[in-house]
Amino acid sequence: MRSRLTGRQLRPAVALIGAITLGASLAACSGGGASSKDGEGTSKDTATVALRTPNWILPISAPGFTQGENAIFTQALYPSLYSYKLDGTEKYNIDPRRSLAEAPVVTDGGKTLAITLKDNKWSDGTPLTTKDIQFWWNLVTANKDKWASYREGGFPDNIAKFTVTDDKTFSMTTTKAYNTAWFVDNQLNRITPVPQAAWDKDNEAATPAGAKKVFATLTAAAKDPKTYDSNPLWKVNSGPFKLAKYVPNGEVTLAKQETYTGADKAKLNTIVLRPFTGDDAEFNVLRAGQIDYGYIPAADTSQKSYLQSKGYTVSPWYGWSITYLQLNFNNPKTGPLFKQLYLRQAMQELVDQPTISKAIWNDTAAPTCGPVPEKPGTTDATGCAYKFDPAAAQQLLESHGWKVTPDGQTTCQTPAQCGPGITAGQPLTFTVTSQTGFAATTKMFAEIKSQMAKLGITLNIKEVPDSVAVTPACKPTESSCSWDMSFFGSQGSWYYPAFASGERLFATGAPVNLGSYSNPQADQLIDATQFASDSDGSTALTAYNDFLAKDLPVLWMPNPVYQNSAYRSGLQGVDPQDPMNFMYFQDWSWK
Amino acid sequence: MTVSSQEKDPVRSLWRQGLGVFAENRLALVGVGIFVLLAGLCFLGPLFYHTDQVHTDLTKVHLAPGAGHPLGTDGVGYDQLGRLMLGGQTSIIVGLAAGILATAVGTIWGAIAGFAGGWVDSAMMRVVDAMMSIPALFLFMLLAAIVTPSVSMLIIIIGAFAWLGPARLVRGEALTLRSREYVQAMRAMGGTGGRAVRRHIVPNAIGTVIVNATFQVADAILYVAYLSFLGLGVPPPAANWGGMLSDGLEATYSGYWWLLYPPGIAIILIVLAFNFIGDGLRDAFEVRLRRR
Structure with a gap:
């Protein structure tokens, strides 16, 4: 008897078979693919860079147009x-x-x-x-x-x-x-x-x-990308590059500004910014050796040696950044829990930052120890106030009136010891709102959930496309205040300007203080960083960092690199990469 | 003159005949065999092969297949064979439950619409048409982003939209069946519409319904895989084959083949198994209907 599978029924299976075959093919390709080394096949006065198409040219940033590629683009021109x-x-x-x-x-x-x-x-x-x-x-x-x-x-x-x-x-x-x-x-x-x-x-x-009136004219012109390379407004620049060609949502070509008077004149004649539809597309082209500067997606970090064998230098781009898990102190149910330092400390001691950085982020993340970033590139966690120590965390909970039930549900046994607003029998159950689309983040929370479960703390992980949007700063009476914990640090939670003070992050009522952390002592220390009399502010900054590192306005998490850059070994001047995420193409040259 | 056993018990004979036709379809038997094997692996396997699928172990990340871990370990140190069993449970449970839910809802909806006819039919089927005009995967993604994915939620989400196909199919059957003499006779004797649907329309469309149900189960398993592939599946430590396949594909370039092939092959096998079974059932019911 002949089987009669219809096309409709077979299609999904065929698609899956296709996916597996493709995967197998790609895996099998790991022995070859790239075609050139050290800039071979690339013009010696041009570098091709994987970068999303910038969509804002006016060097006065506008809401909705503050993406990194826009800053890189405008810095090259203005x-x-x-x-x-x-x-x-x-x-x-x-x-x-x-x-x-x-x-x-x-x-x-x-x-x-x-x-x-x-x-x-x-x-x-x-x-x-x-x-x-x-x-x-x-x-x-x-x-x-x-x-x-x-x-x-x-x-x-x-x-x-x-x-x-x-x-x-x-x-x-x-x-x-x-x-x-x-x-x-x-x-x-x-x-x-x-x-x-x-x-x-x-x-x-x-x-x-x-x-x-003038600003409106400039803004209107900036909102018309298709005229970027033809509008006379954008022909007068102060930077080392001028815009030679602009394709909306496509390639952007920067040409050396011959009349540039600054000290950092461009060495290459042309920089081509090439966008990709996604990480996989970019990485396929990088492996094929068709771009001079790209990045290795976090999931493919193990391909580092392969790319190196094909003439690429792989260099982690460390950001001037910190990464953290935001706690909602204003949540009417879980806020009273977060307000207890011992509880925050216990949870922090269940986050094994060094091991997560190594095993899950493949060494492309480093522990965050406090609000002031470590020197870019530092992977040492010895300076952290709270190290991974489940035994100490258990002891902390038990000494504060909690009945710890490993792999069960830890509950408050003695409310007087647990803290104000915490009732007898209250469990330690929290929902973490995290980000979709980052495999390493998913694994990291699987690990943290597992560690917390060992002490009877239940974490429910909910991944959403935009975790910041659904976890706003809120008042306890607002319906939007039901979130417990929020994570948006798959590429770093916060990138600082040169002076890493916390007036926007951790001061009472600060605009990015999503968890509504409030501590008068922290406010004083933050004020001190802004108004300190020592000219470099380092003393005040250290005092502020040391206090908040221990007071845990958030849970400190492994801080991923901005990206793992891969560039042809013949391309000079890429390193050191700017921790504040600018790209200075004018320093680049071919060996 | 002797009375054949067929004439003694015609209904039983029809089932036996249908079973015989089903058994003649070798692919259908292979389908049953694959399903039994996979279900056995997923639900009975953990009784004999004990692994910790709750606690991660970052000291055993990405171990290649070998002693202690026949299928290696994944990115957080879970044993991959144990994970395949756990993931299979989710995939099969969600697939079966969502498939059955969709079939039940679709059958009732389609039978009522087809039997009632007129404006009731028009109104009910316009609802179906309207919902069908929305891409199902888009809706699944939207709902999965709004609610926290769990096994029961996945069943409801998938079942809530997968019933449209069976509804149309059964409505077509009902339109034909309602004009049959035995239905007319029952109505003439004062039988209610509900009784007609319950006792005549649905039972006589059961062949179509059962065949379609097998395809619904296969589709539901794939929908779970799609959703998990898009990061909208059940969160860890729960697992399902789609999510495992997604993780495996992300590790494609890393050479961790054991994360890719086992869940991928399992999905293909179970979907094919249900398709083969459905195909066999269709043949079997066609024989019964021919006979009738």
């Missing part, structure tokens, strides 16, 4: 007034080679900063002067609500007076005496000179109404 390096060699972390101005001169008890511009020119030969800074100032002050970097009370609200002294010098007087390092690193980093002569020929931006 560098910020100050660039930074974190190696500790320069005052205020200012990178003198890339910056367009000298380090500020501070007077008036720290309240006035005088800044002198270097002798630079726009690509059309016009000198870069304080008119371009004034123009930027006029635009952002008149359009604060449309500027992604604006926060109420922050820059430019905290500037009492902006004064242009002459063509080369301007000064800013702040409303309070801020710590200079904090102000230079976290406030002045927003200033980007923009070409007044090219963008505002009639000087309309001198008035607020005119500034709004």
Whole structure:
């Protein structure tokens, strides 16, 4: 008798067979594939880079357009007034080679900063002067609500007076005496000179109404990517590159700016930014040797040696970042639990950061020990206040009135010891809202869930596409406050500017304090980092870090690298990769 | 003149004849064999092969098949053979339950619509048409993102949308059956519509329903695999074959073949098994219907 399977019924099975066959084929291909080494087959004056297509060209960031590729793109065309390096060699972390101005001169008890511009020119030969800074100032002050970097009370609200002294010098007087390092690193980093002569020929931006009009024109042009490479507005640049070709959602070609006057002139003539539909597509092309700079997806880290054998250098890109598991202190049910330091400590002691970093993240993550990142590249966890110690965690729970039931349900036995708001018989059950799409994250929470289960703490893992969106900062009375724990750190939870202070993260009511952590002592220490009198702020920063490392406003988690970069070994100048996630293509050259 | 056994007990004879036809279909028997083997492996295997599928062990990550771990270990140190058994339980339970749920709902819906006819039929089938116009996988993903996936939730989600096919199929059968003489006769004698559906429409469409049910089970198993593949399956330490296959594919370049092939082959085998069984059942019921 003949079998009569229909096409509809067979299709899924065929698809699965196809998937397995494809997988098998790919696995079998591990012995070959890449076609070139050390730039072979690539023009010696060009580098092809895997990068999503930027979609914002105006160097004043707009809400919804703050993705990393946009920052990299605009920096190549319109560098910020100050660039930074974190190696500790320069005052205020200012990178003198890339910056367009000298380090500020501070007077008036720290309240006035005088800044002198270097002798630079726009690509059309016009000198870069304080008119371009004034123009930027006029635009952002008149359009604060449309500027992604604006926060109420922050820059430019905290500037009492902006004064242009002459063509080369301007000064800013702040409303309070801020710590200079904090102000230079976290406030002045927003200033980007923009070409007044090219963008505002009639000087309309001198008035607020005119500034709004000019800004609207620039924003409209920036929202029209298909004209990026033809609109005259974007032809006048201050950076080492100019835009040669732009294909919306496709390749972007940057060409060397021959008239660039900065110290860091581009060495390559052309940089091609090539987008991919996903990690797999990118990695297939990388393996085939068709791009000069790409990245290894976290799941394929074991392919490092293969890529190296094909002439690539694999280099982890460490970020100036921390990763954490947010706790919702305002959750009416579990908030009282999180408010107990001993409980936070017990849970932290069940997170085996070094082993997770090694076994699950394949050494592409490093333990987070506190709010201030370790020096980029540090993988040492010996400095962490709380180490992996399940026995100590159990002892902590038992000594605070909990009946620990391994692989069961630990419950509060003595409410007086458990803490205020905790009732007899209350279990330790939490839901973790995590991210979909990251295999390593899924495995990491499988491990943490397993460790917690050994002490009777139940974690229910719920993966969603955007965990930040569904775990907002909330009040206990709000219906959106039912979340317990939130994780959004598969590529790092938080990337700092040069000065890693916590006023946006852990201060009471801070905009990114999603868990509503509040501790007066922490607030004082955070304030101290902003207003400390020591010029580099390091003493205040250390005090703040040491306190929060122990007070656990969040649970510290392994901090993954931004990405595992892979570039042709003949390509020089890629390393060290900027921890603040900029890419300086001008340093790149072929051996 | 002797009375044949067939004439003595015609119903029993029809079932026997159907069984005989089913048994003649070798692929159908292979299907049954595969299903029994896989179900035995998943549900009885853990009684003899003990593994810890709750606690991770990061010291035993990605061990290749060998002594102690015949199919190696996965990315968090779970024994892969034990995981295959655990995952199979989820896949089979969800597949069977969702398939049965979809078949039951679809059969009742389709039988009522087809028998009632008129505006009732129009209204009920427009609901089916409307739901069918929405891509099922999209809906599954949306629902799975809203609710926390669990075995029971997966059954409800998949069953809630998989019933549309059986509903259409049974409605077509009901349209034919309602004009049959025995139905007309029952109605003429005062039988209610409910009785007609219960005693005549559904029992006489049972062949179609059962055949379709096997395909529903196969489809449901695949839907579980799809959802897990998209990261919307049951969370760890629970497992299912689709999720395991997804993990295995991510490790393709790493050479961890034991994470890829076992769940992939298991999914193919069980889906094929149900297809073979359904094919055999169709032949068997066709014989019975011919005979009638």
